[in-house]
Amino acid sequence: MPLRPRLLRAGDLVRFDGRLHTVAALEGTAVRLVEEGQSPSVVTLAHLLSGEDFEVVTPVSVRTVVSAAGVLEGLPDKAARRAEWWQGHLVEMLTGRPLDTLLPH
Structure with missing residues:
Protein backbone atom coordinates (compact mmCIF):
# COMPACT_ATOMS: atom_id res chain seq x y z
CA MET A 1 0.00 0.00 0.00
CA VAL A 57 2.56 12.68 -8.08
CA THR A 58 3.93 16.18 -7.42
CA PRO A 59 7.49 15.78 -6.09
CA VAL A 60 7.92 17.13 -2.55
CA SER A 61 10.79 19.30 -3.80
CA VAL A 62 8.38 21.14 -6.12
CA ARG A 63 5.73 21.78 -3.50
CA THR A 64 5.78 25.32 -2.18
CA VAL A 65 4.12 27.19 0.62
CA VAL A 66 1.46 29.56 -0.64
CA SER A 67 2.00 33.07 0.63
CA ALA A 68 -0.71 34.54 2.81
CA ALA A 69 0.03 38.04 1.51
CA GLY A 70 -2.84 40.36 2.29
CA VAL A 71 -4.55 38.03 4.76
CA LEU A 72 -3.04 39.78 7.75
CA GLU A 73 -3.55 43.30 6.45
CA GLY A 74 -5.44 45.49 8.87
CA LEU A 75 -4.49 43.47 11.93
CA PRO A 76 -2.51 45.11 14.72
CA ASP A 77 1.24 44.52 14.27
CA LYS A 78 1.45 42.34 17.38
CA ALA A 79 -1.36 40.05 16.14
CA ALA A 80 0.16 39.81 12.64
CA ARG A 81 3.59 38.90 14.06
CA ARG A 82 2.00 36.26 16.29
CA ALA A 83 0.07 34.78 13.33
CA GLU A 84 3.29 34.64 11.27
CA TRP A 85 5.05 32.88 14.15
CA TRP A 86 2.25 30.29 14.34
CA GLN A 87 2.39 29.77 10.57
CA GLY A 88 6.10 29.00 10.71
CA HIS A 89 5.64 26.72 13.69
CA LEU A 90 2.77 24.77 12.10
CA VAL A 91 4.52 24.40 8.74
CA GLU A 92 7.58 22.99 10.48
CA MET A 93 5.44 20.57 12.50
CA LEU A 94 3.59 19.36 9.39
CA THR A 95 6.52 19.15 7.00
CA GLY A 96 9.48 18.61 9.31
CA ARG A 97 11.23 21.57 7.70
CA PRO A 98 11.43 25.23 8.76
CA LEU A 99 9.25 27.57 6.73
CA ASP A 100 12.21 29.60 5.42
CA THR A 101 13.65 26.45 3.76
CA LEU A 102 10.40 25.93 1.82
CA LEU A 103 9.97 29.46 0.53
CA PRO A 104 11.50 30.44 -2.82
CA HIS A 105 14.48 32.77 -2.43
Missing part, protein backbone atom coordinates in the same frame (compact mmCIF):
# COMPACT_ATOMS: atom_id res chain seq x y z
CA PRO A 2 1.45 3.42 -0.94
CA LEU A 3 2.23 5.96 1.76
CA ARG A 4 -0.37 8.67 2.20
CA PRO A 5 0.80 12.29 1.92
CA ARG A 6 0.92 14.43 5.03
CA LEU A 7 -0.31 17.44 3.08
CA LEU A 8 -2.44 17.85 0.00
CA ARG A 9 -2.39 21.25 -1.63
CA ALA A 10 -4.01 23.12 -4.48
CA GLY A 11 -1.81 22.68 -7.53
CA ASP A 12 -0.72 19.14 -6.66
CA LEU A 13 -0.87 16.53 -9.40
CA VAL A 14 -2.54 13.35 -8.14
CA ARG A 15 -3.32 9.93 -9.53
CA PHE A 16 -6.89 8.88 -8.75
CA ASP A 17 -9.31 6.50 -10.36
CA GLY A 18 -6.73 5.52 -12.99
CA ARG A 19 -6.15 9.07 -14.24
CA LEU A 20 -4.03 12.13 -13.46
CA HIS A 21 -5.80 15.14 -11.96
CA THR A 22 -4.75 18.54 -10.70
CA VAL A 23 -6.07 19.57 -7.28
CA ALA A 24 -7.80 22.84 -8.13
CA ALA A 25 -9.19 23.60 -4.68
CA LEU A 26 -9.70 22.22 -1.19
CA GLU A 27 -12.65 23.41 0.85
CA GLY A 28 -13.60 21.66 4.05
CA THR A 29 -13.83 17.97 3.15
CA ALA A 30 -14.35 18.64 -0.56
CA VAL A 31 -11.58 18.41 -3.16
CA ARG A 32 -12.06 19.86 -6.66
CA LEU A 33 -10.10 17.88 -9.25
CA VAL A 34 -9.44 18.87 -12.83
CA GLU A 35 -8.44 16.28 -15.39
CA GLU A 36 -6.81 17.68 -18.51
CA GLY A 37 -9.44 18.28 -21.18
CA GLN A 38 -12.29 17.26 -18.86
CA SER A 39 -14.81 19.02 -16.68
CA PRO A 40 -13.85 19.57 -13.04
CA SER A 41 -15.15 17.09 -10.49
CA VAL A 42 -15.61 17.28 -6.75
CA VAL A 43 -14.93 14.36 -4.41
CA THR A 44 -14.74 14.09 -0.67
CA LEU A 45 -11.27 14.03 0.81
CA ALA A 46 -12.03 10.66 2.45
CA HIS A 47 -13.04 9.16 -0.91
CA LEU A 48 -9.92 10.52 -2.59
CA LEU A 49 -7.52 9.29 0.09
CA SER A 50 -9.12 5.84 0.22
CA GLY A 51 -8.78 5.30 -3.54
CA GLU A 52 -6.80 2.11 -4.29
CA ASP A 53 -4.51 3.92 -6.73
CA PHE A 54 -4.44 7.34 -5.02
CA GLU A 55 -1.00 8.92 -5.13
CA VAL A 56 0.38 12.45 -4.97
Whole structure:
Protein backbone atom coordinates (compact mmCIF):
# COMPACT_ATOMS: atom_id res chain seq x y z
CA MET A 1 0.00 0.00 0.00
CA PRO A 2 1.45 3.42 -0.94
CA LEU A 3 2.23 5.96 1.76
CA ARG A 4 -0.37 8.67 2.20
CA PRO A 5 0.80 12.29 1.92
CA ARG A 6 0.92 14.43 5.03
CA LEU A 7 -0.31 17.44 3.08
CA LEU A 8 -2.44 17.85 0.00
CA ARG A 9 -2.39 21.25 -1.63
CA ALA A 10 -4.01 23.12 -4.48
CA GLY A 11 -1.81 22.68 -7.53
CA ASP A 12 -0.72 19.14 -6.66
CA LEU A 13 -0.87 16.53 -9.40
CA VAL A 14 -2.54 13.35 -8.14
CA ARG A 15 -3.32 9.93 -9.53
CA PHE A 16 -6.89 8.88 -8.75
CA ASP A 17 -9.31 6.50 -10.36
CA GLY A 18 -6.73 5.52 -12.99
CA ARG A 19 -6.15 9.07 -14.24
CA LEU A 20 -4.03 12.13 -13.46
CA HIS A 21 -5.80 15.14 -11.96
CA THR A 22 -4.75 18.54 -10.70
CA VAL A 23 -6.07 19.57 -7.28
CA ALA A 24 -7.80 22.84 -8.13
CA ALA A 25 -9.19 23.60 -4.68
CA LEU A 26 -9.70 22.22 -1.19
CA GLU A 27 -12.65 23.41 0.85
CA GLY A 28 -13.60 21.66 4.05
CA THR A 29 -13.83 17.97 3.15
CA ALA A 30 -14.35 18.64 -0.56
CA VAL A 31 -11.58 18.41 -3.16
CA ARG A 32 -12.06 19.86 -6.66
CA LEU A 33 -10.10 17.88 -9.25
CA VAL A 34 -9.44 18.87 -12.83
CA GLU A 35 -8.44 16.28 -15.39
CA GLU A 36 -6.81 17.68 -18.51
CA GLY A 37 -9.44 18.28 -21.18
CA GLN A 38 -12.29 17.26 -18.86
CA SER A 39 -14.81 19.02 -16.68
CA PRO A 40 -13.85 19.57 -13.04
CA SER A 41 -15.15 17.09 -10.49
CA VAL A 42 -15.61 17.28 -6.75
CA VAL A 43 -14.93 14.36 -4.41
CA THR A 44 -14.74 14.09 -0.67
CA LEU A 45 -11.27 14.03 0.81
CA ALA A 46 -12.03 10.66 2.45
CA HIS A 47 -13.04 9.16 -0.91
CA LEU A 48 -9.92 10.52 -2.59
CA LEU A 49 -7.52 9.29 0.09
CA SER A 50 -9.12 5.84 0.22
CA GLY A 51 -8.78 5.30 -3.54
CA GLU A 52 -6.80 2.11 -4.29
CA ASP A 53 -4.51 3.92 -6.73
CA PHE A 54 -4.44 7.34 -5.02
CA GLU A 55 -1.00 8.92 -5.13
CA VAL A 56 0.38 12.45 -4.97
CA VAL A 57 2.56 12.68 -8.08
CA THR A 58 3.93 16.18 -7.42
CA PRO A 59 7.49 15.78 -6.09
CA VAL A 60 7.92 17.13 -2.55
CA SER A 61 10.79 19.30 -3.80
CA VAL A 62 8.38 21.14 -6.12
CA ARG A 63 5.73 21.78 -3.50
CA THR A 64 5.78 25.32 -2.18
CA VAL A 65 4.12 27.19 0.62
CA VAL A 66 1.46 29.56 -0.64
CA SER A 67 2.00 33.07 0.63
CA ALA A 68 -0.71 34.54 2.81
CA ALA A 69 0.03 38.04 1.51
CA GLY A 70 -2.84 40.36 2.29
CA VAL A 71 -4.55 38.03 4.76
CA LEU A 72 -3.04 39.78 7.75
CA GLU A 73 -3.55 43.30 6.45
CA GLY A 74 -5.44 45.49 8.87
CA LEU A 75 -4.49 43.47 11.93
CA PRO A 76 -2.51 45.11 14.72
CA ASP A 77 1.24 44.52 14.27
CA LYS A 78 1.45 42.34 17.38
CA ALA A 79 -1.36 40.05 16.14
CA ALA A 80 0.16 39.81 12.64
CA ARG A 81 3.59 38.90 14.06
CA ARG A 82 2.00 36.26 16.29
CA ALA A 83 0.07 34.78 13.33
CA GLU A 84 3.29 34.64 11.27
CA TRP A 85 5.05 32.88 14.15
CA TRP A 86 2.25 30.29 14.34
CA GLN A 87 2.39 29.77 10.57
CA GLY A 88 6.10 29.00 10.71
CA HIS A 89 5.64 26.72 13.69
CA LEU A 90 2.77 24.77 12.10
CA VAL A 91 4.52 24.40 8.74
CA GLU A 92 7.58 22.99 10.48
CA MET A 93 5.44 20.57 12.50
CA LEU A 94 3.59 19.36 9.39
CA THR A 95 6.52 19.15 7.00
CA GLY A 96 9.48 18.61 9.31
CA ARG A 97 11.23 21.57 7.70
CA PRO A 98 11.43 25.23 8.76
CA LEU A 99 9.25 27.57 6.73
CA ASP A 100 12.21 29.60 5.42
CA THR A 101 13.65 26.45 3.76
CA LEU A 102 10.40 25.93 1.82
CA LEU A 103 9.97 29.46 0.53
CA PRO A 104 11.50 30.44 -2.82
CA HIS A 105 14.48 32.77 -2.43
